[in-house]
Amino acid sequence: MSKNEVNIKNKRARFEYQLDEVFTAGMVLSGTEIKSIRNGKASILEAYCIVESGQVFIRNMHVSPYENGSFYNHMARSDRKLLLNKKEIKKLEKWLKTKGNTIVPLKLFLSEKGWLKLEMATGVGKKLHDKRHDLKAKDDRREMDRAMKK
Structure with missing residues (x-):
């Protein structure tokens, strides 16, 4: 992985959730947070997004403290603000009003301009039972691929 490449994924998201609509958002970060994320020291496995007073935040995202950071270092698990337009925020707020609905982070990546998204x-x-069905379908595809190669 090169220095300017960030690819942190939530591999369990597609297995644990029935996903609907995908959004891409920027993130407000401090200097030590972005340095730590560029080093690949972040996790979004247990993270989720909330809408609070017209703003969207990612909660429970873990970003390890930067090794070379001094007392200016960041908190490992603090809420981080996401940058979306008002129309998208209203849509997400409406989605969350229904019980059982959630907003799941899928991956962190760098845009062409170098911004973290x-x-x-x-x-x-x-x-x-849905998870079992997905596992069975995956096994069936694997068996078919093996049969085709022979």
Whole structure:
């Protein structure tokens, strides 16, 4: 992985949630946070997004403290503001009003201009039988691929 490449994914998101609409948002970060994320020291596995007073935040995202940071270093698990336009925020706020709906972070990446972006999706948690169905379909595809190669 090169110095300017960030690719932090939430691999469990598609397995745990039935995803609907995908959004891309910028993120407000401090200097030590972006340096730590560029080093790949972040996790969005347990993170989720909330809408609070007309603003969207990502909660429970872990960004390890920067090794060379002094007392200016950031908190590892603080709420970080996401940058979306008002229309998208209203849409997300409306989505969250229904019980069981959530906003799941999918991946962190750098844009062409070098800005850190978060890809997130609206989703509903899957039931156990849905997860089993997905696993069975995955196994069936694997078996078919093996049969085709022989």
